[in-house]
Amino acid sequence: MIMIAVVFLLVLIAFVLNRCILYRRFLSQVDNLPGLRCLFSPFSAVGAMLPTGRFNPGMNWNWIWRNRVYESFSSDTISIVPFVLGPPMVYTRSAEAIKQILSGSSSFHKTAETTAPIRLWGNSVFAADHDDYKRHRRIVGPSFTSNTYPPLWRESASLYNEMVESEGWPDSKVTSEIHIPSASRLASKFTMAIIARCAFGQPIAWQRDINHASDSVEEKALQDMPFGDALRAVSEGAICRLAAPRWAYKLGIKTLSDLDRAYTSLRKFMTAFAAFRRAEIAEKSVGVGSVENDLFTRLVVANEKEGKNGLTDDELIGNTFAFLFAGHETSAHVLAATLALLALHQDKQEAVVEQINAVFSAGHETSYEDYPKLDKVLACFLEACRLFPAGAFLIRDTTEEVRLRSTTGGLLSTMTLPEGTRVVVDMIGYHNHPEYFPDPDAFKPERWYGQHLESELTMFGFGPRACLGRKFAMVEAVCFLAHIFRDWKLDIILLPGESRAAWRARVLQGRLLGLAFGVKDVPLRMTRRV
């Protein structure tokens, strides 16, 4: 017994000594920048699982402690140095530092480790780097053309109509009410169906709870699981897929075997789909110019043109997954936050409704031509995205020694970071910074009126790797929101005696949901406008 205790003590002493040496090395790696000193790094397995607290910042610290931590260290760039587990990191909310990191310089790159959840199926434009990235972007970029948006609007409008005509929605023209238990689930169902229709050409229907198996040739390849189910399971299970070791799938755990089945089904589907589209292209029945093309078909067309420099089947599927992940969860979370914030702020909702009524005259069938006229609706979406940026952190590692410039209160400072230092662009910190966004907690869509965002640092990133699907997200969102608010008045559901401010503090708490950041399960009341 004593022997075991001695061995244990010796191991403990060796561990502590080792960590002390590492800790000193970590401090010098982050150039002794002030910051959080803790037990676990936010992205380590243990640190990510434990809640935010004094000894563990956790993944959500930059939301929970926003506008407090940087202030307390008087620096817009800080370090996080763990004692027990995980690498040291530099977090920044300084515009100067963020632009340097995201400007496309070869001094920063995305690593296989930090992009692992989206590499599960193969490399993609989202995860690739250096020359490999250029190849992906050259082929994937043309998927998003001006032809993408009119059909996207049509699909979004038609899906909205299906939604309100479906069971459970009041169908009379008199004032009637519906309770939405979760704005996030509603938005998620919408964006999932849209990505299936517009990215994969799959006619997923609202009414059948997106489990509808189509008769399409491609989908016949997917016999084990309906497309909608597989898509949803894969999208929601990415972290689980990554965390569970391969042997765990042999233990007969139902969640894991269902997830495995979803992955296998979807891979089978995508492989069959790619082969089918290639055959169509060979017969010249599909072309880039056709407005009927979905994103995936455009991708296959562009890939065929590349010949031997094209993407492999794995890379093609990896990019499809990137569309799926990047295009579904992000938009859903921001849409849910927009619905919630407009329900909370009735005055902003009325301003938006006034514009919608002016643009959508009675009996008018809406079209993509309405999109530029609905700038107030877009501004609400952007403001919700500022408060709850779906891409909450953008992670890069240094590829060589870097002198990182950061400003705090207009004062410039420079730090030297050696090769291999992990740097996190804190999108929540930046977008809630009072210097860049005065009165940051306030929901003020007016901030975005008349803004031209293309080359700016926004919630969609910055520089050459900024979001490829930004316009896709904005068109889909404006169409959905304009239709909803044309027909419905949204309101929040207060507890007895609760104020609107208390409701916001209770319900609108951001967190990582799957791979993106957002608000969860906001219940809302919708009353038909007469």
Ligand code: HEM
């Ligand atoms: C509100 C919705 C969205 C937000 C907030 C958002 C945010 C972002 C951000 C911040 C990045 C940059 C990542 C980085 O630098 O590491 C990004 C990249 C990307 N996004 Fe989005 N996104 C949204 C919707 C979409 C949609 C709808 C699609 C596709 C249909 C999409 C496709 C992509 C792709 C392919 C990239 C990688 C671009 C590259 O590396 O070249 N996103 N997104």
